[in-house]
Amino acid sequence: MDTKKMAIIATKGTLDWAYPPFILASTAAALGYETQIFFTFYGLQLVRKDLSVLKVSPLGNPGMPMKMPFGPKWFKSINWNMPNAIQAIIPGYESVATALMKQTIANNGVATIPDLRELCQEAEVKFIACQMTVQLFGFEHSDFIDGLEYGGAATFFEFAGETDICLFI
């Protein structure tokens, strides 16, 4: 049987959206898939050396429950969502939301993004960064982790054209 293949295009650069590409890629690798992730536009943030740039924003994100990761059960079940206009004027709102999200992640035994990324690399998931976006956003190759390849759309299609599963995230 031929090895199955999966390609993912990762386009989002926030803490929450960092999960789907790394969860799927690491799991696919564990299932024996040859896996590749193409990081483009904001997705480039996921292959930065410094992952502290990843934040989650409740602003303009009505699907995100705002719940506290500490305290008694009744307190944790309160949803603290508030109008966008108010969220927007609170300094540091995003940083606080990110810190709370990270605590919730830890409380639930969910892996951190640095861990998941490392698991992908250990499982030989191939990472390709979009060279065009690197230039467009004014990044240097030294901003990114080692082991990345840099390429463009044609590089993506070379592998994607042979895959069983191809996802845009």
Added chain:
Amino acid sequence: MNFDKELDARGLNCPLPILRAKKALAEVASGQVLKILSTDPGSVKDFAAFAKQTGNELLSTAEAGGEFTFFMKKK
């Protein structure tokens, strides 16, 4: 049931139990049995799907008090 290696994945959430199991299976020989403990309710379906796709045999699945025990035989 006899087993050759045990993996404690309790407290871990998707996809860590599967990733840890994959790693643990790499450390046993073909035909040997891995015992896995998990508290992730999603792992019941996940280990069945993992076994089906990788050819490793899921010998049994059991649940007691919110804890799941799996025995998997390496291909």
